[in-house]
Amino acid sequence: MVTAVQTRKKPELLAPAGDLDKLKFAVMYGADAVYIGGEKFGLRSKAGNFSYEKIKEGVEFAHRHGAKVFVAANIIAHNEDFTGMEEYFQTLYKIGVDAVIIADPAIIEICAMAAPELEIHLSTQASTTNWQTLKFWAEEGVKRVVLARECTMDEIHKIKENVNIEVESFIHGAMCISYSGRCVLSNHMTNRDSNRGGCAQSCRWKYDLFEDGEDGMEPISPDDDSYTMGSKDLCMIEYIPDLIKAGVDSFKIEGRMKTIHYVATVVNAYRRAIDAYYEEPENYRFNEEWMEEILKAANRPITTGFYYHTPTDVDQIFGTPPKVAQFDFAGIVLDYEENTGIATIEQRNRFAIGQEIEMIGPKRDRFEQKITQIWDEDGNEISVANTPLQRVRFKVDRPVNAYDIMRKRK
Incomplete structure (x- = not known):
């Protein structure tokens, strides 16, 4: 039906x-x-x-x-x-x-x-x-x-x-x-016009709250928290x-x-x-x-x-925001050799031998694995990929494709 x-x-x-x-x-x-x-x-x-x-x-x-x-x-x-x-x-x-x-x-x-x-x-x-x-x-x-x-x-x-x-x-x-988005905070604070492409995201800055007390302006932020308007x-x-x-x-x-x-x-x-x-x-x-x-x-x-x-207030960020589980973007798959199971990766964040990573792609489920070996472009074995945009190779547990992404837990 x-x-x-x-x-x-x-x-x-x-x-x-x-x-x-x-x-x-x-x-x-x-x-x-x-x-x-x-x-x-x-x-x-x-x-x-x-x-x-x-x-x-x-x-x-x-x-x-x-x-x-x-x-x-x-x-x-x-x-x-x-x-x-x-x-x-x-x-x-x-x-x-x-x-x-x-x-x-x-x-x-x-x-x-x-x-x-x-x-x-x-x-x-x-x-x-x-x-x-x-x-x-x-x-x-x-x-x-x-x-x-x-x-x-x-x-x-x-x-x-x-x-x-x-x-x-x-x-x-x-x-x-x-x-x-019709905001003028950025205009006043940084002379950057939000409505012409220059927003400085002033609402995301951290602020303290004050009140006019007997001895002048007195802080009222509880527990020394800083507040945003975000x-x-x-x-x-x-x-x-x-x-x-x-x-x-x-x-x-x-x-x-x-x-x-x-x-x-x-x-x-x-x-x-x-x-x-x-x-x-x-x-x-x-x-x-x-x-x-x-x-x-x-x-x-x-x-x-x-x-x-x-x-x-439940929908706003007040005080110290709760931690959000985040991963670092570690690399992009450029190529994959089916006969060897080895992928060529363009590095975007440091990773090393022994590290747990995840691979995700648009046409398949993600999978996790540990890196056991890494080779540079000249075939030399290295222990860490720590150069931006460095191209390295290592064996992956499952087939991957160009545009697949590698990430690591922060």
Whole structure:
């Protein structure tokens, strides 16, 4: 029997790509689409943003593997920010970019005039939380709206009941303490504009609390704890069925500044969860291994954000945060020899003989083993790989493939 869920189009899994390597790993580990930043007009000025040449290479790689590429041009523009904008969008269209993500209405208008065939997605920076606003943007020719992170699951249901437009929602990653990222803390504290790509993440700094006492300002932080204003990270891996039933068209992972290990691990976990649900919706069971994988790449404790309730102190990081089980990204598999069982690894963090490691890949389950021998590129036996990007070889217990990742417990 075919269920209603199985006849509904499977939601897109959209991954961050801070540079070309991350784009390739995101695609190989199961992303249906990736979003990147060009060298202009985006909100991640410190990411490894893409030149036109890199965008072209990324688009060609993604398209060969059946994935799409979206480019973020989601600054809130000042007068001086518009120079070269028409040419920028025209070039992106010629390269073959699948869509651009824009927040500012003036930039949307410029893009629509300069490159009318280039698909426009409304950025989460536009703070969209209701179906009437989505209806307005649909009539303006916007193909998709990235909802504000403040939207609840009930509100998403209501939106999809009233508007025939694609909806994209964040399902994983960092949460901004300010409404839809519209923050001026960074501007005041560091003269770096959050809404033009320069956020210094002032909310993640450690602060002490003081009150005006008889002898001046007196500290009131209990137990000498330092406090942040930061949220726990969003994680919806356990609630894939709810997101699908709400009608979300694209599941978005945050993290263009994160590592290859983070991108590959998180994308892989969500890919498996989504596919498992569509295989047997009526018999779907959450696999705890998916959460274990997520936590191995986690930077902070996790929360469901605004989806089910208004966040409280439980969803914020106060005092000393609880420890999150983390692994170090140790290396990337470049090659594997079937006849010898020996893999060539590009080192990303120090590892040595006798160390327990894990190997993960997009097309198989992870496995653990101990390193017993290591050879350098010249065939010399060595005891430790401690040079960045060093290429070494050692025997693995099971077959591996290029793009597989090696990690070690911290």
